[in-house]
Amino acid sequence: MAILVFANIHAQELQTSIYGYLKLDIAYDNHLSSHGNFIMYVEPQSQQKSAHTLSFTARQTRLGVQLMRDKTKGIIEIDFYGGGTENKNSLALRKAYVDIPLGPTMLRAGQAIDLIAPLNPTSTNYTVGYGAGNIGYRRPQLAIFITQMPYTFALGITRSLSSDLNADAIPDGDASGVPTIQTRTALQFSKFAIGASAHYGLLNAPGTAQEEYATWSINIDGKFDLSSQITLLGEAYTGVNTAAYYGAISHHDCVNELKSRGGWINLTYDPNGPLAFSLGGGLDDLCDEEKNYLANLPDIRSQNAFEFGLVTYALSSNTQFGFEISHWQTKYRNPSPNNARIANDLRLQWSVQSAF
DSSP: OHHHHHHHHHHHOOEEEEEEEEEEEEESSOBEEEEESOOOOOOOOBOOOOOOOEEEOTTOEEEEEEEEETTTTEEEEEEEEOOEEEEEOOOOEEEEEEEEEEEETEEEEEEEEEESOOOOOOOOTTTTTBBBOOOOOEEEEEEEEEEEETOOOOOEOOEEEEEEOTOOSOOHHHHHSSOOEOOOOOOOOEEEEEEEEEEEEHHHESSSSSSSEEEOOOOOEEEEEEESEEEEEEEEEEESSSGGTTTTGGOOOOOOEEEEEEEEEEEEESSSSEEEEEEEEEEEEEEEHHHHHTSSSEEEEOOOEEEEEEEEEESSSEEEEEEEEEEEEEESSSSTBOOOSSSEEEEEEOOOOOOO
């Protein structure tokens, strides 16, 4: 009996809440996009014909559980972009971490979003500008956060997710034997917030011309409340071997360093009614020397840009319709015969999203 009472007391201390949304996306592309259900760049475009596509998916449907005991918080979050066929999707673990307060410091352990470049544009596209100027993703990490308003500092070590350039079945980040370091410093005030962040990691590919190589980025981010209804936000980056962070137009890393730069900007308008609006765009660009280095390879993405406009309509307090129109342009070096140097895609995307 004592054991049952003890277990019941501790069960009452645990607070659990479920959150998430169900979402249907319908997308039409007047040329072949990188992934169909979502877009990161335009596939090489034939000068003779283009491929019109229409996709339906519910894969972005998201489910999360928040656990609280005292001041310790845990998050587990999944969606359905883990693979599988379209109507038999596999789960993808988005987040699984715990936040532990330690006085003025908070310790985070588990899989969470990167410390670097933490903002995203408001878009109905699943990958929110990845490969087109927006970098940062999520990965296993151990990080500390120190906040003393208006100042915030974060420092963490993460798993070095990477390519396997020597094809030895060991990712080059694992082969390095050391983690990647990420850090961010930010100032936050009532009307605006600005941040600077960076990452650095070593990778190792035995047998290649230069066995040890690096990945790094330097980033700035800002969010400005121009009024109670209008917000301007954006990020910019420059870096080397940023494929694991969705930079460099998602090109694989190179032992001699693949340099790239990019950024994005987004303006949102929410008049506190059923309608809300979002406009923005982004650009990812390989540096000039990298374009020359890769010029002998076929169909190399050298620059990627997009512009978008989104309008959402709130049907109820938890359900909204969305319509987004975007234009994507991907430039190629040394295109294959019959392929154009510039591939364009006009994308129309509708969504129905219900949160709970």
